[in-house]
Amino acid sequence: MKPILNKLGEPRAFFGRKVAKNLGISQKALFEKLLPSLEIKIDDDGLINPSSLFLDMPKIKKIILEIGYGGGEHLARKAQENPDIAYIGCEVFSGGIGKLLDKIDRNNIKNIRLYSDDALKILNALEPNSIDEIYLLYPDPWPKTRHNKRRFVSNMTLDVMAKTLTHEGKFHFASDIEDYANWTLAHILDHSEFYWPLQKPASWHEPLEGWQPTRYEQKAKREGRIKSFYFSFEKKLILDI
Ligand SMILES: C[S@@+](CC[C@H](N)C(=O)[O-])C[C@H]1O[C@@H](n2cnc3c(N)ncnc32)[C@H](O)[C@@H]1O
Numbered sequence: 001m002k003p004i005l006n007k008l009g010e011p012r013a014f015f016g017r018k019v020a021k022n023l024g025i026s027q028k029a030l031f032e033k034l035l036p037s038l039e040i041k042i043d044d045d046g047l048i049n050p051s052s053l054f055l056d057m058p059k060i061k062k063i064i065l066e067i068g069y070g071g072g073e074h075l076a077r078k079a080q081e082n083p084d085i086a087y088i089g090c091e092v093f094s095g096g097i098g099k100l101l102d103k104i105d106r107n108n109i110k111n112i113r114l115y116s117d118d119a120l121k122i123l124n125a126l127e128p129n130s131i132d133e134i135y136l137l138y139p140d141p142w143p144k145t146r147h148n149k150r151r152f153v154s155n156m157t158l159d160v161m162a163k164t165l166t167h168e169g170k171f172h173f174a175s176d177i178e179d180y181a182n183w184t185l186a187h188i189l190d191h192s193e194f195y196w197p198l199q200k201p202a203s204w205h206e207p208l209e210g211w212q213p214t215r216y217e218q219k220a221k222r223e224g225r226i227k228s229f230y231f232s233f234e235k236k237l238i239l240d241i
Helices: 025-033 050-054 073-081 094-107 119-125 145-150 155-164 178-189 201-205 215-222
Strands: 062-067 085-090 112-115 131-137 165-175 229-235
Touching: 025 094, 050 062, 050 085, 062 073, 062 119, 073 085, 073 094, 073 112, 085 119, 094 112, 112 119, 119 155, 131 155, 155 165, 155 178, 165 178, 178 229, 201 229
Parallel strands: 062 085, 062 131, 085 112, 131 165
Antiparallel strands: 165 229
16 A cells, blocks of 8 residues: 655645644643643754653653543543553643643643644654564544545554564554454554464454453444444564574
8 A cells, every 4th residue: 555645745734733623721731831831843863762851750661552542531540550661641632631740730640741643744753673562552544435535544653563562572453443453453554574473363352461441442332333442453474694
């Protein structure tokens, strides 16, 4: 599949940062006071060593990236449960960023850094083999066939994720949309650097380890999409001979 080039020659369609209409006064204040201390900027040299973002954490067990964290329910909970794991959250919707800032502030969470632009840009900028796990939970489904190419999962994004993940890295995915689950599985099975260790259809309804439903999973259930799909893909161990 050929990458889709946008007007800037970037290799896919992306619809930019979305600004919420009604950010509350306290959230606006968090954007001004808290976000700058957590926000990741990509320098001109375009390369990020993620450990350098967490110099105040002397012993980091792992570094985990979440793409499209929405209101940050999963990210904030995981970060509180695992204070020795460093988390990077990517989200483009200011309403969601505001909700997560509020959780970080209220709970004094220290192990999260934020990137507030297209996740693909930071995936490209992160040093190779630098991230232990990536979560993509309930990505925008783009259900119409002519819009499928806007889905986050593509051959190109899987290539970039494979580059960024460590040798034993994992890519966790969840969706309530069967067509997107099949799409993702098909892309993984076709990809030279990922595999699906469980390899049995029944397992795809088993929630990820330590799972609690995200906001979008709850919405899906309310709308009657009871059974979600969950995958933890792993990087293939490629031996240099
Ligand atoms: C359907 S929502 C799911 C939110 C959350 N993961 C959940 O399960 O409740 C998808 C989110 O991904 C964000 N998003 C979409 N494309 C993105 C991208 N390329 N980079 C960062 N965030 C993105 C959207 O703004 C939206 O908040």
